[in-house]
Amino acid sequence: MSKQKNPRPREPRQAAYGSVITLVCATLVAVILIAVNSASPAASLKAFFAGPWSSPWFSGNTLDSIALLLTASLGIALAFRGGTFNLGGEGQIYIGGLAASALLLSGETFPGWTMLIFAAIAAMAVGGAMGAVSGLLKRRFGANELITTFLLSSALTPAADYLITGPLRDPSGNLLATPRFAADRILPHILPPSSLSVSCIIAAVLVIGGHIFIAGTGPGYRFRIAGAAPEFARYGGIAAERYWTPALFFSGLFHGLAGFFAVAGTYGMGHLGFPGGLGWNAIAVALIARNHPLALFPAALIYGWLKAGSDAALLATGLGFEAASFIQAAVLILATVRFAGFPRLRLRRVRP
């Protein structure tokens, strides 16, 4: 009996087939939509698929956006595995990034790298605190975190808008943004002049760490059991409700970190509304990856590629925003379709 060679779970393999089919379908849909919408389909298609990787500069930018997606979606996936849902990611990224910006702009005379570390900690603390508040509200009052994370974000976002357009704004420029950070207070870049910075390495390490935590550690086991089967967890001496706040805290923490990466790595300053939907896209990525940390890599890669691709097509051939949103919608919805479920439908046709 023990000769059985470490039987692998079936589900992931089916999910993998499903993902491949999904990818093919999504690509097809994207091709069709571009062909229909573009004046010069060939050029658009080329821009769409190859654009994101057409030069070191483009590749760097694409990879950088993928790193941001990875970091934030790790936050979403963790929240989910711990039995909670974080809808406030957008605001956590924003406010975390803002906190980092404030530190990076401060007149302190510490060396640049210390300031970067402080800023990262500040961003994570602020984001984490926002998540933890929702966690505590859930635990203390039973307030649904779906709503509190969202409301907390939307309550604080205008204040952040105010800070960026007011006190923190660069008065010498016309942009609604903070001044550019000093050169030694920007994350080291990997592929200059693109925006790719060391954040991509950190993000990858964190995601792998997240996987090891979930799949290989005791606390991780308790964390995911508390999220997936709270009654059973309690039976096993794991108090499920104790994991809500940490789950949301870490979720907020990773969003804050994504905000830090964005300001200190990607942009070098804090713009008004810089997350620009990153939080929402991270939810999509996490759901595509079915909240499995390692699956975040392909999911973020595909998602980031498609997004960069539609931007590239937009720039190269003036493919409208509308078309881009169609493509994204199509990819999004297809990405979660469970093609692995189709055999079930086929079985039904068996003669009774």
Add this chain to the structure above:
Amino acid sequence: GGGGDTGGKSSKEISIAVFVPGVMSGSPIYEMLAEGVRKAGSEEPGAAVTVIEGGFNQAEWEPKLTALAATGSYDLIVSSNPSLPALASSVSVKFPKQKFLLLDGEISGNPMIYTMRYNQREQAYVAGYLAAMVAQEGKTGVGKTSRIGLLAGQEYPAMNTIMLPAYLEAAKAIDPAFEVDFRVVGNWYDAGKGAELASDMIRNKSAVILCVAGGANEGAVQAAAETGAKVIWYDTNGYAVRPGTVVGSAILRQDKAAYEQTRRFLDGTLPFGTAEIVGMKEGYVDFVEDDPNYIAAVSPGIREKQAALLSRLRSGELDLGE
């Protein structure tokens, strides 16, 4: 500044990109921009115009602009926003061969960038002048007040440092007792909020509201129409939006500017490296006073005084500064 170097190009293929920092929907300013450039392009055989939207996220503008320059396929990038010159000059460092034509902003000395800035002080001033007169006259649904409103989509530098002060200054020129109720929608599209905010301003006795809130203006007009208050349109001619309620239109001739400057580029006469500032005197900022709706809605006394102001500005007799 030079400019003769594009002269020989007119027979070859020329492609122009219009970079819209934002989205086209609900933004007449950008529609006019695209329209002006397209018109110029259509007159030129072999010229192609592509319009590209940059979206609302300002953080993405620079990368997108850079990407646009990086394609190397556009002879000229046209755009319009006060923040663009700074972005363009940083792109210019990486892609020194890219030419820019930027409206509504200012930078000089970069041989690849031509800018043309509008005198928004004048634009806001003529609006405030009329608003104060209409409010003072008291024929609105609000009655006689010394309060006028300004509804903005967002707070931004030009709004806080140029338009709002000029608007107030003009009102105070009518009567020093005037004050301005300044409100912010928070975005450029929430018409429902626009209506609510305008209602509240009207309840607070603002008789006339200057609307600079994009699509959210629609709500403000509706709220004003319901209560008999008045609004002043900004950037485009808005009398037809709601005849009788819209009592003034302080406009920008962005289409004209875009057309003319693109034309100059195509003719090879655009003076890159220079920055022009244009206002009523040059005819790029204006107030529409020949519209029948204006004549019907505003009493002759006020129109006369407004016309006097306008003619002093147009002739350059009155200089408000920038």
Add this chain to the structure above:
Amino acid sequence: MVELRGIQKYFPANGVHALENADFTLLPGEIHALVGENGAGKSTLMHIMAGFIRPSAGSIYTDGTLVNFPGPAAALACGIGMVRQHPRLVPGFQVWEACILGSAGGAAGIIRKKKMRKMVQEVSDQWGFDLPADQGTDTLTVSQRQKCAILSLLLRNAEYLIFDEPTAVLTPLETERLFDLMGRLRSQGKGIVLISHKLEETLALADRVTVLRKGEVTATLRADTVSSEEISTLMFGTDRETRSDSTADFPAFLPEQPAMVHGENDGEHEQAPLLRVTGLTVEISKRPFIRSIDFEVPRGKIIGIAGVRDSGLETLELALTGFLNPSGGTVEVNGTRTDNKGPRTFRKAGAAYLSADRTGTALAMQLPLWDSLIVHAHRRAEMGLPGHFGIMKRSYLEAWVQHIMNRAQVSRSPRNPAESFSGGMLQRLVLAREFAEPVQLMVLAEPSWGLDTAGRELLITRIKKYAAGGKSVLAFSTDVEELIAMADEILVLRNGEIAARFLLGKQELRGPETDGASSGQGIRELIGQTMVGMGESSSAPEDQNRE
């Protein structure tokens, strides 16, 4: 008449052929027993008949016409309804709502609350169910849940009713009542399927019996012509040695088990009881559920606690094991106070516990079985040291799970979700999991729930062996026979108090009511009577009606 012909069922997810060419016929006005060992496919066959799942091949006929059940609604429309082993009721609903939920009639029909409630209550009373129509489904006991499910079928006039192991957790009296109900339904011309592992009583009731073995029907017989031995042979075949107790003990690679030696080498603790309960009282919303209970579980003994519905059995179980904070009294495990400290402390003090709620609590049904099996062991697999960040030792867990699977004699990949295992397999697995824990005190609720006769015998020998090794077992059960078969002492719980103690050591009985010894059968009756309060002359059973 419902006919299943040539039914096959293949589960592609785990590659199991649960049914191969099974035929089954249910006539109106008969009680048809369906028996077979654990995992034989009984539940699967009946799920197909009730439309819960679709067969891979085969056909279903009702009254001679071919039908196709895409879902339970279609089966219900043909008058076929099933009471699951663990009836699933809508949480947060009241009984009457849960009962009329699926009843025929327009979906848009207006519901008049009072009228409906009264109607449900009337039907419930008419069948002798003790089921308040306005009670919340969350607070129902297991037998009440079952009744609720039956009631909803009766309300929609189901002609064919399927019962999946309904008697597994019923007290003798409740079983009697249920059988009586089935008899009445039969006399109304309804067809009934009864799945059960209790062969004797089933044969006594049923008209016909069908035996399933490894997915195939081995025989369909008239119930009065066969004995339970013959049926047993048909069920298990003759190769019964495969089910003998595996003597494999903890593999050598398991670490020394310090957790299990709580006080073992400690001379002074040697004689102290493993569990001591003093003055335990539980009140919920000011209502007493447990009233000042005292008892002890000495080393090497098996103590059974029996009780009927509302006796507080479940409450006591929860309060003992730390899932419920008692309002008074103490619980000591191995000399450590564990009350008010949660389930973890209870376990840490050296006790294991198997809850009665298999599907909801003791297992994570949706997750791979693996996750359920390592719920206790994973803490030992953690390398614990700060430097290791709590990383678990994989090889230890693999071996541990394999060990549990071997002990439970389930040979299927533990990566499959728990819900794809049959009821009896799951029971064996959770039992094996708890028995593998290095502890001295085992608290079991309904230990033989869902086990077939062979499994039951095996369990009893195992428990006895376990106690013989100096460890103790505390078993909660509504099944008196099971307790009599294994326990040294039985406590009978009634109205939240211990109404009687029976010492069974040497087939002799000493209780407060009777001092004389009596025969085995006598004990059973006596305990049964004590449970419902008939043997007692003085205090009449308190009114248990919930307000």
Add this chain to the structure above:
Amino acid sequence: MIAGLLTVAAPLILASLGGLLTELSGTLGVFIEGFMVLGSFFAWIIAGWTGSVFAGCCITAVCAGFVGWLLARFVHKTGANPFIAGLALNLTAGGLTDSLSIAWFGTKGVLRNPDLKIPEPVHIPLIEDIPFIGRLFSGQLPFAYIALAFTLAAALVIGKTRLGLRLKAAGLSPEAAIDQGIYPARYREGAWAAAAFLAALAGAALTFRVGAYAPGGVAGRGWIALAAVYLGFRNAWGCAAASLVFALAERIGFIAQGLHTIPATVLLGLPSALALVLFSVSQGFSARRGGGKKPPRE
């Protein structure tokens, strides 16, 4: 302070009723925002074509309901994630309205139609004269009354009919519902259809309140409506009350802007902050009220 509040709240009420139905059926109505966008566009267009606001609203809402049903079916059949499907619909709604606007009117901007007769406030003779109530209930746009009517209808359907009972069952425990011969998917599809219908109506209410179609005018109200579902204790009248609370909070924010003491931009967060506090506190109270009843297990 309360004049016209019901009109302002009407779109929120309608949308949150939709949110309530999907919530009861067991999913989060992410797609409500998208259907509001579609409703605000098509109601305006179709009203323009037919010359009748009523026809515009009806046709739009019914079509939206059908699309909502299709979407639910798609999600159910393919096992797609309902949350993502909702996000996708929201994206599509934005893209579609823009594309069609360009195709039909040559602009992505504001669409006006001076020929269309916009609904006028309705004054109810007797109620108008009651001091507080009169200002709250009279002089509102028809949509306010429609929203109230739908609230009543929803409350009746959910609380008093077998349909409502089954809907709740489908959401609370799909397994238990299946055992009773109820297909939760069907109820979910119905709920999505109804929610799409209501959301489209809510979008229409927004457009006609403004008197023109302004792209982007929905501006996140779909999400606020979802928050209102919880703030309203997952109850139809609660949804209406919560929507009113949101409208009131927003109005308080606007009034505060008029005082010019706190920066206007900061005040834009006030409604959300107020809602957050109210929500947490109310949930806390309800948890305490229901606390004792919790059974030892489950």
